[in-house]
Ligand SMILES: Nc1ncnc2c1ncn2[C@@H]1O[C@H](COP(=O)(O)OP(=O)(O)O)[C@@H](O)[C@H]1O
């Protein structure tokens with residue numbers, strides 16, 4: 001369970017008073033998650049999730065919280081941050097920046113079928129389109145600049161083969177990002193971490209997207225690649241599963257057709273998506289933070305996915 005900061009009942013009651021949400025009924029620490037402290041809050045005003053931000057700063061947070069509010073208002077099923085009397089949605093709890101957002105119904109679908117992948121593809125495209133008139137700007141803080149900074153930090157922890165792969169892939173991604181096809185990719189606010197554990201389903205109905213705290217302005221194609229790399233692979237081997245990938249891509253394109261530059265760069269972005277999470281998992285694994293109970297994700301998974309993506313680029317979308 002990732003409760004980095006303990007929240008007392010009194011602190012939760014104080015927040016609910018400021019937000020005029022009535023009496024606290026229950027406050028329960030949430031297991032899972034690796035970035036923030038999360039609690040379910042049940043109160044007279046409804047069911048919410050309290051998040052205390054452990055790494056993100058009060059300067060970075062308005063981008064995420066206002067994006068969630070913007071998407072919720074546009075009809076995308078995302079947690080809606082609750083305002084205080086003055087309309088502020090970023091609060092302070094236990095000395096940390098915090099938000100209280102609506103609790104989504106449903107549960108994660110960790111063994112998705114083609115129908116789930118199609119629902120994710122269609123919702124991802126709807127989310128991209130709904131973000132077009134979002135005015136705040138913040139880059140993907142786990143984008144290329146962060147990869148370039150972090151690779152030298154994790155390299156000493158790798159064997160020679162892994163180090164070669166990591167360095168050569170980073171060089172390849174720097175090269176891709178400098179090209180004209182890349183410059184032509186449509187961009188906007190992206191989720192950038194829409195894994196199986198960040199989507200809620202009720203049967204085959206997608207009931208919500210959450211965990212926007214890696215979001216940023218980046219290419220829509222990168223977001224799509226991150227989804228394909230999680231929803232449409234066989235987890236033990238990292239291999240592409242064509243039936244699920246075809247369903248996700250077709251549903252995405254049913255809402256927004258990919259441009260020629262996007263079709264050309266999809267194989268490169270699938271590699272970029274694998275590289276991004278290989279680096280962050282290496283970083284979390286070898287340079288861990290203190291948490292009361294924390295299970296780091298396995299970095300070798302994304303090393304396998306990357307090797308698969310390099311060896312077997314998919315046929316073009
Ligand atoms: N708005 C929400 N509605 C319902 N459950 C949520 C919501 N936000 C978080 N959760 C639950 O909390 C867990 C951890 O949240 P997550 O955002 O993944 O944490 P972290 O930011 O630390 O990675 C999720 O797996 C989910 O079960």
Ligand SMILES: N[C@@H](CCOP(=O)(O)O)C(=O)O
Nearest residue numbers: 033034035193195211277297
């Ligand atoms: N999805 C990332 C890690 C981010 O964790 P989350 O619990 O916030 O989604 C990974 O799998 O490495």
